[in-house]
Amino acid sequence: MSSPQIGPPSTAQLQAAVQWYLTLNDADVSPEQHLAWQDWLGADPEHVKAWARIEKLQQQLCGVPRDVALPILSQMGVQRRQGLKMLLVLAAGATVLAGYRISPYHTDFATRTGERRQVTLPDGSRLELNTDTRVDIAYNAQERLILLRRGEILVTTATDRLPARPLSVETPQGRIRALGTRFDVRLLPGLSSVHVQQHAVEVRPRDTPQHIQRVDEGQALTFGSSQLGNLRPATADSSAWTQGLLVAIDWRLGDFVGELARYRVGYLGCADEVRDLRISGAFRLDDIDGILANLQVSLPVKVRHFSRYWARIEA
Template sequence: MRHTDHSLGPGDAQAQELAARWFARMHSGEATREDRQAFEAWLTQDPEHGRHYRNLGVFWDATLDIPEDRLRSLMAPPPAASIPAMAATGRSQLSRRLFMGLAGGCALALIATAGRSFWRDPVRYQAEFATAQGERRQISLPDGSLIDLNTATRLTVKLQDSRREVLLHQGEALFTVSSDPQRSFVVDGGLGTVSVIGTRFNVRREPAQMQVVVESGSVRVRSGHWWNAQTHDLVAGQGIGLGDGPGLGVPYAVNASNALAWQRGKIIFENQPLAQAVKEVNRYLERPLLLEPGDLAQYRIAGVFDIDRPESILDALPLIAPVAIQRSPTGTVLLRAR
C-alpha cells in the first residue's frame, strides 16, 4: 500500500515560524501601517501563509486557558534521552503528527514569549530626559544602569519585566548597562537598534545618520524591518554607521576613548577635515560657526578642545589652521582663509 509523506519540510517550518512572528506583531497593538501592508503582501505570496496564520489563531486561543507556568513547562525541550530514539527512526520516517507537534510547539513558544509579553509585561518605570545646547548630564536608572547625555539630546526610558528600552529621539548618549541576563537592554536610534545584556557603548543619532561605538563588552546592532532585518555583532573597539547607504554599514576599528571624550568634557580631533571639525564644534556653540567655502574645508587639524568652554575653541583654531576669525555685528562668526 502506498503511503504519502506528510512530513513538514524546512520551507514549511520557516513559514510557520514567520507566521508566528506576524501573529505576535499584528496582535501587539503596535503594528504600523507599513507593518500591515507588508503583512498583507506576505499573505498573498502563498495560500499556505494564510493557513499557518489561521492555525496560530487556534493555538493562541488555546494558550489563553493554560496557566503561564504550565505553558512554559510545555514549551521546554524534550529530555535528552528521548532524542537518540527519535533520530534513530530517520527523518523521512517521522510522522507528520510529530513534525506538526514540534512546529506547533515552536509557534506556541514564539507567541507565548513574544505575544503574551505585549499584554502581560507591564511598564515598571518610564521617564524622558533631555539636555540643552552645550549641556551634559548623567542619569541613574532603577536597574543600576547609567546614561550620560551629550549636548542637545532627548531620550525616553522604559523598563519592563522582560526588557529595558531606550528611544533616542536625537543627540548622543553613552550607556553603561547593568548586567541582567533576564532582561535585554535595547536602544532604538531610529535607523536601527542596539541590543545588549550588560556593557558600555555610545549611540549618536542625527537626522539621517546613526553611529554606534562599543567601549567594553559586545552589542548587537540591528537595522531594517523586523521581518528582514540585518544584524552585526560588535565588540569593544569597534563602531558602525547607519544611514550612509542601504542597510547596515561595515564594522570598523575605532579609538573608543577618543570617540567618547565628550563624556570627559573634551573633543579630540585627529587629522580631521576642518569642515567636519566645525560641524562637531557647532554642536556646543549657541551660534553656529560658519566656514568660508573653498579648499579650506579639507584642511586637516589635530588637537584636544574643552567643550565646557566652547568659545576657547574659536581662540585655538587660528593657532592650528590657516584661518582668521571674522565676527559680524549680528554675532555671526566666520572662519575664512588668511
C-alpha cells in the same frame, strides 16, 4: 516598531518608591540598603513602573537645585514625612499628566546645546547624554528600552535583577541590543552609529530585523533603517565628550568646525577656502570661544563675528 507603554502606578507603589528614593539619597545609605532596594525593584514589575515615575519627576525638577527642590532628602523626622507627602503628591500629579507632552521636544531626559548630563536608570545602568540630546525610557517586565530621539548617548549597563530582560537602544533606524556592555550611540542624518567600548552589542535595522550584526569591543558600525554598514575599528576618541573634550587627529578644519558647532548655540560656519586645512589636538568643550581664538593663532584663519550667535571662520 511599537514601543512598550508604562501604565500609571498605584499610590501605594509610589509611596514605596518615594521611600526608597529618600533612602538612597541619604548621606548614610549603606551597600546593604542598595541591595535591598534592588531586591524590591526586582520583586514586581509594578515596582519598576513606580520607580520610573519617581525618576522622571526628579528629572522634571532637574533645573532646581536638589537641596531646594527636595530639602528633605538628607533630613529626618517631621521634615522627612512632610517631604515624603509632598513628593508623593507631585508624583501622582506627574502620573496624571504623563500622557500629555507639553511640546514635541518634551522627553524623559534631555540636554540643551552645549550641555552634558549623567542619569542612573531604574536598573542601575548609567546613561550619559551629550549635547542637544533627547531620550525616552520604556522599562517593563519584558525588556529595558532606551529610545534615542536625538543626539548621542553613552550607555553603561548594569546587571538586571529581573531575569531575561534585555536592554536595548532604539533609534529611528533600528535597535541595538546590549550584551553586557558599554557603548556609544549617535544619530546622524538618516543613520545611526554605534561604538562599542566593552563586550558587544547586536544591531538590527528597523526594516530588515532578520539581519543581525554583532559588534564587538573595539568595533564600530553605522547603519540605516534597511541596511548595515561595514564593521570598522572604533576610534579611541569616540567618548572623549564624556570628559568634556573634543579630540581631533589630523581632521579637516571643515569637519572640526562641524563637530564643534554641535556644542555652540547659534551658527558656526567655515569658508570653503579654509575647509581643507588640517587640525589636531584636544579641545575643552566648555570654552568654545577660547577654541575659536586659538584657531587664529595656530592656523591662517580669522573668526568673523557678526553677533554673539553668528560666527564664521575665514581665510
